[in-house]
Amino acid sequence: MDFGLNGDQELLAQSARAFLEAEAPPDVIRRLGDDSVGHCADLNAKIARQGWNGILVPEAHGGLGLGMLDATVLLTELGRSLAPSPFLASSVLATTLLSSAASIAQRRHWLPQLATGATIATVAWLEESDRVDPAGVALRARRARDRFRLSGSKLFVLDAHVAHVYLVAARTAAGLGPNGVSLFAIPRDADGLSLTPLEGFDRTRRLFEITFDDVVVERDQRIGREGTAWKHLERMLDVACVAIAAECQGGAERALSMAVEYAKMREQFGRAIGSFQAVKHMAAECFAEIEPSRALVWYAAHAQGAHTREASRAASMAKARLGEVFSRTANTAVQMHGGIGFTWEHDMHFWFKRAKANEALFGSPAFHRERVAALSGW
16 A cells, blocks of 8 residues: 655655755745744845745646645645745635635636736734634625625734735624624725734744725635625635644654754764664654554545535644644654743744744644534534
8 A cells, every 4th residue: 555645746846845945945934934024035036036925826727726635735844934925825725715716717716816926815814812613704794785894803814914815704694603604705905904913933824804995895705605604714725724733744744853863963971962762762753653643644635626525624634633743742852952941042042932833823732623523413
């Protein structure tokens, strides 16, 4: 039984790693982490020229027409490098949502722009409760004749400061269940819309609050049918879980690699610390968690592409497992570095912080274990 990637996917992984090592080395990550914007337009343009933005866009709309497993290959490498890019928000989450929820005309309008990187989109879904179930969508879109008016806020919106359009989940009918949730495409420069950066400890990924002060939304800005957006958001949640799991896989691999390299170089008592049994065992335990986790990520990605009944459960399994694996690996990697691993001067803290942020993003491990149990009928 073959559990490996095919030749094209192996080549994609190798080329992506080489590109990111050249264009987004740790010194670039550090510089952008200290920058108020935290993004590099030149890097985003180079990523667009690689064609990555269109990986999940059908060929009919100008994309590469590849699947979630192919996207996972890229996401693993992006997680390995921590490259600050709106790829996750725009090319994975927003693209998935539009491909699923939008009308034929809307897909023809938006997807070619996302595929080339000419337009960057992000999804405004989460609110103060930070719930990723239907009850978490409380923002009301009130009908005003042939328009809607939005007042309220969305939190933890990825890369909102560089996005041109926001896909906003709001309620067009009262209640807290899945019915009545609608989706709107709202431009960044809409009257009454404002952004507030949220201070987080992961400076490689920026989060924002979007405030809507009686924002007017035309009916043609509604994506898909009114009140039916939840099933598409739930599908996007599955894809988000796989994407974050893939990032965690790459991040854990990089953190362990950095720790092992340091252990081979750092000497104590006349010997490299990597020769001590305790340090070897710390690395071995991390490796023993990382290696089998890769198969879980790949299976979850395959399940998304195959649209099997296992897709949601596999996505939550991957998210719960990889979030904890990355956190434990990053924590161990810091310990293997000793005192220098706890300093701002060393790069390890970037991976440590991303691990903690990814563990919570789009649902904690506890939430996803509960979701696995519910989906399994336990």
